[in-house]
Amino acid sequence: MELPQNIKKLDEAVINRIAAGEIIQRPSNALKELIENSLDAKSTNIQISVKNGGLKLLQIQDNGTGIRKDNFDIVCERFTTSKLEKFEDLSSIATYGFRGEALASISHIAHLTITSKTSDEICAYVGSYIDGKLQGPPKPIAGNQGTIITVEDLFYNMFVRKKALRSPAEEYQKISEVVSKYAIHNANVSFSLKKSGENNDIRTPLNSNHVENIRIIYGNLIARELIQFSCENDALGFKANGFVTNVNYSSKKMMFLLFINHRLVDCQNLKKCIDLVYATYLPKNSHPFVYMSLEMNPSYVDVNVHPTKHEVHFLNEEQVVEAVVTALETKLLGSNNSRVFYTQAKLPGVQTEPVITDKDKQNKTINPKDLVRTDSKEQKLDKFFGAPVKKTKEKELSKMIIMYHSQKNNMRKNMNIF
Structure with a gap:
């Protein structure tokens, strides 16, 4: 008889890796969490840069309130947030984030770097994170107000997840869909998305409107x-x-x-x-x-x-x-009073077929073979066979000439008799 296995508590690193795999399923999920953090920080300008479908590089820059220097050491730990204090706050939550797991999950499956500056600090600070832990004290650096989050080598330690993802082009398409949707809904915020080293694929202006952003993104x-x-x-x-x-x-x-x-x-x-x-x-x-x-x-x-x-x-x-x-x-x-059908006029300089008038038809000789039979009473089948008809007319003409000459000769003979 087999004995039951002993129940043991999982190691904290294993717990965090499992949780990260549930929250961050693909690059577009990670970007969604980062966009929501930027919007919660009252950002009005969000710039996103992507490389290799977000697997090699996923960077987001905003001009929000930033992260305090003394919060750098815990910002990537699980269940650390500034948006929720007790469970009852969920019933009146007015922010996107509330769990405090997004940055922590990303730090367990990628190399994460945060650069941030608040309005009351004289410079920005940068810190690198591995498995939720800050690698050394934050370093001062020149920077504008706001936050830059750089995610590199996403799923570098989850080989199966990385191989199961689709091609970089398809992952980039999913990222583009997420940015497009948030740009349309948050029309007062300027969004830009581009592949690293290339021009912007999506760019919406500040203080726009929903219809204008739909026109920019979807046409x-x-x-x-x-x-x-x-x-x-x-x-x-x-x-x-x-x-x-x-x-x-x-x-x-x-x-x-x-x-x-x-x-x-x-x-x-x-x-x-x-x-x-x-x-x-x-x-x-x-x-x-x-x-x-x-x-x-x-x-x-x-x-x-x-x-x-x-x-x-x-x-x-x-x-x-x-x-x-x-x-x-x-x-x-x-709104269903009538259907509208749009037509496009021909561009200037385009060659068009000439219009044939009745006068042109009279001056132009049309072969019988080019005609189309529409009524058996108006046209006969013999008209479509040009060569035989021509030979028949020639035979009739030759017969008439022969008959004319024979009659002429007969008349001369008669005149000689008399």
């Missing part, structure tokens, strides 16, 4: 078809607003941007219901573009559902979804 094809959407329900305690495309626009893939209390989340139930509403108006397998922001009482929302925080639960979910979908359907019915 004028979507922006010109947008209609504003809003609804409010005091009984359910929520307010929704955003921009959706009208029935003139359709795409093979649905673009759905949902923010609940300014937090980027995913709600499959709401997404499917909205897609069903558009299915009435759009062609088969066509989908809309939807940007929506839901605001509700923080006490109604449970943000502590998933380690990556991409999922939330809220009270009366089915009733809220039904109210939003009903208001959206009413909005689409009011």
Whole structure:
């Protein structure tokens, strides 16, 4: 008979590595956490630089409030945060972060460097972190107010995770999607994204608006078809607003941007219901573009559902979804007066086919073989066979000439007789 195995406590390094793997699943997850930290720091300018899909380098720079020098030693330890003091604060949380695990998780699976300066310090300070621990005291360095976080060699100690990720191009595409969504929602903040050593792929201006940022990121094809959407329900305690495309626009893939209390989340139930509403108006397998922001009482929302925080639960979910979908359907019915079809004029200098007038047709000789038979009464099949018809006419003409000469000869003979 086998005896049970002895239960032992895991080593702290193993615990931290496991937790880091749950929170940071790919480079885009790490960047999402860093963007939210910058927004919590009241930043108005966020610049992001990426190399090799974020695996080699992922750097974010902001002009926020910064990190105090005396907080450098614990900023990358687990469960250290300035946004939460007790569990009850979750019911009124107004910030993106609340666990204090993002920087700690990144430091356990990458080489992390933080450079930061606050408004009351004369210089910036820089520190390097490994496994949540500061490697030596912070060093003074020249710098502007704000924070620069540099993540290098992401998943260097998680070989399987690194190999399981997709190509750098696909990882960069996911990073671009995250930046695009936050740039549209936070239109008052300037965002820029670029590959290391190259020009900006995304750049939004400061104090812009939602429609303008949608035009910059997704193009004028979507922006010109947008209609504003809003609804409010005091009984359910929520307010929704955003921009959706009208029935003139359709795409093979649905673009759905949902923010609940300014937090980027995913709600499959709401997404499917909205897609069903558009299915009435759009062609088969066509989908809309939807940007929506839901605001509700923080006490109604449970943000502590998933380690990556991409999922939330809220009270009366089915009733809220039904109210939003009903208001959206009413909005689409009011905007479905007519369909608009856009045409593009030919550019100057483009060669066009000449227009043939009736006069040109009269002057131009058209061969019978070039004609198209439209009515058997107007044209006969013999007309399409040019060569045989020509020979027949020649034979008839020769017969007439022979007959003329024979008649002429006969007349002469008769005259001689008389």
